[in-house]
Amino acid sequence: MGGVVMASTVITSHAKTLRKKDFSVDTLYHGNCVAVMTDWSDNCIDLTVTSPPYDTLRNYEGYQFDFESIAAELLRVTKKGGVVVWVVGDKINGGRTLTSFRQATHFQEIGFTVHDVMIYQKKNTPFMRSNAYTNAYELMLVLSKGGPPKTFNPLKAPTVRSGEEMLTHNKLPDGINKKRRATLKREKTLTNIWSYAVGLGGTTRDKIAFQHPAVFPERLAEDHILSWSNPGEIVLDPMCGSGTTCKMAMLNERRYIGIDISSEYIDIAKERLGKLLL
Ligand SMILES: C[S@@+](CC[C@H](N)C(=O)[O-])C[C@H]1O[C@@H](n2cnc3c(N)ncnc32)[C@H](O)[C@@H]1O
Secondary structure, eight states, X not given: OOOOOSOEEOOSTTOOBOSTXXXXXXXXXXXXXXXXXXXXXXXXXXXXXXXXXXXXXXOSTTOOOOHHHHHHHHHHHEEEEEEEEEEEXXXXXXXXXXXXXXXXXXXXXXXXXXXXXXXXXXXXXXXXXXXXXOOOEEEEEEEEESSSOSOOOOOEEEOSOOSEEEEEEEEOTTOOXXXXXXXXXXXXXXXXXXXXXXXXXXXXXXXXXXXXXXXXXXXXXXXXXXXXXXXXXXXXXXXXXXXXXXXXXXXTTOEEEEEESOXXXXXXXXXXXXXXXX
């Protein structure tokens, strides 16, 4: 494998080197994620939670986004049964670019299982279209490598009703629902549509994070981290921006690795994570 080309920023005193000439955990790297990951061994990451630049919506230091190389490296470094959560939206300009669909298809073509296509619904959204409904969602592609996810810790919510009710228990091809009295469960597994408030207080309370133009909600990152990984496992964000995934990994006792091409954003992430150590 080639050498690491960019400098790494170790931000915590307890950073541990896993392998020689490999990567350090609890570390933020400044650089192109493809070049940084190139030096890592195969099958070393449990979970990735990330969000790429959306089309040409924003200019990140003029960098040309190389989606296919990033997808290939993510496949290589993910452990068998590991998961990549890819949060993506389309540019809307006249019509939708459908980049998110093309990326989903590409992930499948190179060998990922598209385990789920989840929806990130924004409870409040400032964008308005005069000739269409206000866009209030992005996709969360849940991709697994080499079979189904090795970890699934389903998040639950309390059921609205409680007590007993006549419940359907046997729907045969004749279409007749048989019902019997049964006790309602106290909680149920969430659906694959997750809603979050966005903006200050919703996305995060860290004011400094908003110096980055496209932060995703802390709870979104946390919900995926809890669902698809266990304490002590390695969580990567190869385009970590303000460091949301790294922060939530750290708060949930996972080991984090963050990479960003922008030194300005790495500095924001470093400041956010540094506050957790105070
Ligand atoms: C949508 S933002 C991620 C925001 C992040 N989820 C957060 O909550 O702050 C995408 C990030 O990708 C970074 N980026 C773009 N191309 C990159 C590359 N090749 N390697 C590493 N980072 C890259 C940008 O600098 C930007 O911060």
